[in-house]
Amino acid sequence: MNLSIIETHAHIYDEVFAEDRAIMLEKAFSEGVSEIWMPNCASETIEGMMALAEQYPTKCLPMMGLHPCYVKEDFEKELYIVEEWLNKYKFLAIGEIGMDLYWDKTFQKQQEEAFLTQCQLAKKHNLWIDIHSRNAFWETVELIEKNADPNLKGIFHCFSGDLADAQKAIELGFLLGIGGVVTFKNGGLDKILPHISLENIVLETDAPYLAPVPYRGKRNEPAYLTIIAQKVADTMEVSVEQVIEQTTLNAKSLRY
């Protein structure tokens, strides 16, 4: 296949790749993955991410942001570090940012504040946002609407809501990040994808998490994007070439 695939969300700096990172990346590139977009989590993940950005400057592109699961008592200090980096490096996007009320609601208020602050940073630096929202879709939507910036765009990464959620995200001008969940039996994306347009989605793995079937439960990696693209094609009843071509265009529309 001669098409280029953009991996819009992968934590390739994660320590689970320490032993074979270069091989893992070469495998992805040989599968047609032309770019890998790296979401940041917190200050502790910046060093590893930036090392990859330096090593693969045209292929591994970093985002900057504070992940909602890392929003704790010290979140203001973390946001200060995010801001400092934004002032000295041209990042691809602000991410990953958002709300996660799945594990813990202790810092819900702080998560909201961190999200809104980072939406403002996106505006200031003219960047799009990569959203992580888990058990918090409508809370996140409310914050986006409150932020009231019609120019704010981005991706709802690892989208896993229902059709009404999908339509709302699209209405707000966002793309849906589709990953390994599309291959899960009860993933629910089979009920959404046939009702939306190919122009509304991008592909991602969220590696090392959420590996697609037949690797479910194992380490995920960007090379598996071809499995995800094929499953999206089957579900939407189009060719895999069409899926890759359109999702790459969609991804580029954010960047250029």
Ligand SMILES: [Zn+2]
């Ligand atoms: Zn992620």
